[in-house]
Amino acid sequence: MDLIRDVLDKEVVDRNGREMGRVDRLVLFVREGAPPRVAAIELGPAVLACRLRPLFGRWAAALEHAFGVDEGRPVRISFGEVLDITDHVKVDLAFGETAAATIEQRLRRWVGSIPRSS
Amino acid sequence: MSALVDLVLGIVTSIGGFVEVGSISTAAQAGSEFGFQLLWAIAAATVMLAMLVEMSGRLAAVSKRSLAAAVRERFGIHFQIVPLTAELLIDVLLLAAEIGGAAIAVKLLTGVGFQWWILPIGVAIWLVLWLSGFAVIEYGLGLLGLVTLAFVASAWQLKPAVSALGASLIPSLPTHHHTRYAFLAVSILGATVSPYLLNFYSSGSIEEKLNESELWVNRTTAYTGMCFGGVVSMGVLVTSAMVLQPRHIIVDSYDQAALMFVPVFGRWAIMLFAAALGIGCFGAAVELTLNAGYTFAQVFGWSWGANKPRRDAARFTSAFTLVLLAALAVGLIGFDPLRLTMLSVALTVVIMPAVVLPFLVLMNDEKYVKKHTSGAIGNAFLALLTILGGLLALVVIPLEILGG
DSSP states (O other): HHHHHHHHOOOOOOSSEEEEOOOOOEEEEETTEEEEEEEEEEEEEHHHHHHHOHHHHHHHHHHHHHTTTTTOEEEEGGGGGEEEEESEESSSSGGGSSSGEEEEEEHHHHTTSSSOOO | OOOHHHHHHHHHHHTTTTOOHHHHHHHHHHEEEEHHEEEEEEHHHHHHHHHHHHHHHHHHHHHHOOOHHHHHHHHHHHHHHHHHHHHHHHHHHHHHHHHHHHHHHHHHHHHTTTTTHHHHHHHHHHHHHHHOHHIIIHHHHHHHHHHHHHHHHHHTTTOOOOOHHHTTTTTOOOOOHHHHHHHHHHHHHHOOOOHHHHHHHHHHHHHHTTTTTGGHHHHHHHIIIIIHHHHHHHHHHHHHHHTTGGGGGOOSSSHGGGGGHHHHHHGOOOOOHHHHHHHHHHHHHHHHHHHHHHHHHHHTTTOOOOSSGGGGGHHHHHHHHHHHHHHHHHHHOOOOOHHHHHHHHHHHHHHHHHHHHHHHHHHHHHHHHHHOOOHHHHHHHHHHHHHHHHHHHHHHHHHHHHHO
């Protein structure tokens, strides 16, 4: 598997097919005398921004903190939770039970309070 | 039968949705200053747009990915971030210009200053997006947009010499104001080949669940719809050339452009021009706003779709709402909509190579388009457009300063 081509930046869906985000960063476990192994995938604006510039990553993290949505973020998903890699990266989790859903749930409260939102 | 209905609706709405603030202003200025001489620029830009739109639809139908999603996945965020940021900024400017265009249309009808209409039009755009599914947005606004056929009717009634029109389809140099001529030619390209249209079309194909067996629908809709749409743009230029140029009226405001309908439509002229401008701009504004939501959601992997209940795609809904608010803020500052339009079409040309280049790779990657890769003609076109786009990107800002 080519990690950059086949995993990084690919869409992540939960076990029910619900969009969770994209693979914004890969966490590798470096072993002495053996090839590195993929330990986890990470999702979230802070890690994505960090890939562009570490400073941008710190700004994004500070913004998340300021808005009170930083708990459990960035989301790190163990590679063992990955069920399948096809057009998407499917993980054995439920979106709503992870911190990936924090911002969506927060906004949903506001959006849902407007008539005819459902 | 369903595919046939989709095809007819697709073509009709492509025609109705083709003309908006950029195409009206560039074509009207070109006609009033250079007669028919820039018709070739509209023809060339329309063929380019049709080919790119067909590719966007094919990519979506086969790979089930929109253009923005495919670019993120294939090229990564490092490649995407600069054109994406530039495209979103241009979308905000263009959206402000479209809202300004719609506001001027209401001003033409009511006599009340256009600034007063910016906020109500913003609310109307948001309500359409809040209350409607994709079909209503696409087909409803596209069908209303058929009022822009008034430009074709007007050009037809004015009876232009067919030989002169045919001769104008071959590029030629003007006898005066070479820089202005070059600037308008490049602006017509920027106004026609809007990057937002490409992602909007690919996202729409996914919303409508277009699949591999319906590629013929995509191809026919793209080529027929866009080419007839281009004829509407040509109608603007021809009408402007035959009405405004002989009277030495240079279009430096939409109020002046409205005069082009007077000889054909008489007392209905202003009302008809206002309807064509207003509906064209309003439809484009709704599409631009929706596309901003699509782009954010697809790049970051959020739930999206105009057919989803808004609370089930809260980040997508919030994203398009914020972009609309940003455009309203720009509009309320009080920029002249016509100047804003010309600035945004010039900036569109600057980012064109970064928009076209990914097509060259994606349309040859079997992982995305399977056996439907581009042939020699498609690849030659994309390579030529990338090089041409690169050259135009270098000259457009100097041209904007010297000839804008």
